[in-house]
Amino acid sequence: MHRWGKLMNDELAAIAGKHEELVGRMQEKYGLAKEVADQQVKDFKKTIGQLKKSNGQLQKSVRKVTKAGTSHVRGKSRVRQTSRSAGKK
Numbered sequence: 001m002h003r004w005g006k007l008m009n010d011e012l013a014a015i016a017g018k019h020e021e022l023v024g025r026m027q028e029k030y031g032l033a034k035e036v037a038d039q040q041v042k043d044f045k046k047t048i049g050q051l052k053k054s055n056g057q058l059q060k061s062v063r064k065v066t067k068a069g070t071s072h073v074r075g076k077s078r079v080r081q082t083s084r085s086a087g088k089k
Helices: 009-015 017-032 036-089
Strands: none
Touching: 009 017, 017 036
């Protein structure tokens, strides 16, 4: 959001994702034509969507690695427990 530094956090919170209201505020603060402000908002939303998708894919990969590592560790601990049990008998 560094490109829209003139918009305050409380203003953005009040807008709460309302496309037309954000376009209007950008026109006021930056003196942009409606079409330019509209395109910037659309581009920003597209970027956010791509970041969310990328983040979701990353989280899936992390879960797979974590799950694989956990099952491997569990398998080792079972082997240790079995070995200890066998040594006690």
